[in-house]
Amino acid sequence: DQQVKQNSPSLSVQEGRISILNCDYTNSMFDYFLWYKKYPAEGPTFLISISSIKDKNEDGRFTVFLNKSAKHLSLHIVPSQPGDSAVYFCAAGGLTGGGNKLTFGTGTQLKVEL
Amino acid sequence: NAGVTQTPKFRILKIGQSMTLQCTQDMNHNYMYWYRQDPGMGLKLIYYSVGAGITDKGEVPNGYNVSRSTTEDFPLRLELAAPSQTSVYFCASSYARDRTGYFGPGTRLTVT
Numbered sequence: 001d002q003q004v005k006q007n008s009p010s011l012s013v014q015e016g017r018i019s020i021l022n023c024d025y026t027n028s029m030f031d032y033f034l035w036y037k038k039y040p041a042e043g044p045t046f047l048i049s050i051s052s053i054k055d056k057n058e059d060g061r062f063t064v065f066l067n068k069s070a071k072h073l074s075l076h077i078v079p080s081q082p083g084d085s086a087v088y089f090c091a092a093g094g095l096t097g098g099g100n101k102l103t104f105g106t107g108t109q110l111k112v113e114l
Numbered sequence: 115n116a117g118v119t120q121t122p123k124f125r126i127l128k129i130g131q132s133m134t135l136q137c138t139q140d141m142n143h144n145y146m147y148w149y150r151q152d153p154g155m156g157l158k159l160i161y162y163s164v165g166a167g168i169t170d171k172g173e174v175p176n177g178y179n180v181s182r183s184t185t186e187d188f189p190l191r192l193e194l195a196a197p198s199q200t201s202v203y204f205c206a207s208s209y210a211r212d213r214t215g216y217f218g219p220g221t222r223l224t225v226t
Contacts, residue, residue, distance in 0.1 A: 004156070006156075009154070032213050034213070034214065034215075036217075041219070041220070042219055042220070043118070043204050043206075043217030043218050043219045043220050044157070044204070044215075044217045045217070046214045046215070046216070049213070049214065089156060089157070091215075093213050100145055100208055100210070100212075100213045100215075101147070101159055101162060101172065102157075102159070102213070102215060103159075104149075104156035104157040104158075105156050106154065106155055106156045107156060
C-alpha cells in the first residue's frame with residue numbers, strides 16, 4: 001500500500017525552463033510534507049517543506065504547492081539548472097505515530113539538459 | 115559538525131553471516147532512523163529511536179535489530195543475512211521539534 005506516490009519515474013527539462021515534479025498521497029493524517037534531493041552515492045538532502053496549514057512555500061528557485069483536497073503536492077524549480085539533475089523524493093509525515101517518521105515516495109529522476 | 119556518519123560504505127556478506135552497520139550523529143538530535151532503499155523504490159523505515167534507550171519498529175523491521183545506548187550512536191544489526199537484505203541503508207537523525215531528517219551517505223550492502 002503505497003501511501004506516497006510519485007507516478008513519474010523520470011523527467012527531462014531544458015536548462016532555464018521550469019521543472020514540475022508531482023506527488024500524491026492517500027493518508028489524510030499526513031500534515032507535513034518534504035522534498036529531498038539525492039545525488040548518486042550520497043544520502044538524501046533536505047530541499048523544502050510545507051505544513052498542511054499552508055498551500056505554498058517558496059525558497060529561492062524552489063516552490064512547493066499543496067492541494068489538500070486533491071491530496072497532491074508539487075515541486076516547481078525555476079529556472080532549472082544542470083546541477084538540479086538528481087533524484088527527487090517526496091516525503092510525508094504526521095499524526096501516524098511518534099518519532100517524526102516519514103513515508104517516502106519512489107522518487108523522480110530529473111535530468112536538466114543544456 | 116560531521117553531521118550523520120555511516121560505516122562501512124560498502125560490504126559484501128555471505129548468506130547467514132552477521133554484521134553491524136554503524137551510525138553516529140554529532141548534532142545532539144533526539145530522533146534517529148534507519149531506512150533501506152531498494153532499486154526503483156523509495157526509502158522504507160526499518161527502525162527508529164526517539165531517544166537513548168528507546169527504540170521502535172518501522173515498516174520493515176524483520177531480520178534487523180537496533181540499540182540506542184547513547185544519543186550519538188544508533189547501530190543496526192543484521193543477524194542472519196539473506197539475499198533480500200541486499201539494499202542501500204541510510205541512517206538519519208532529527209530534532210524532536212523539527213521534522214526535517216538529516217541523512218548519512220549510506221551503506222551499500224550485498225548479500226550473496
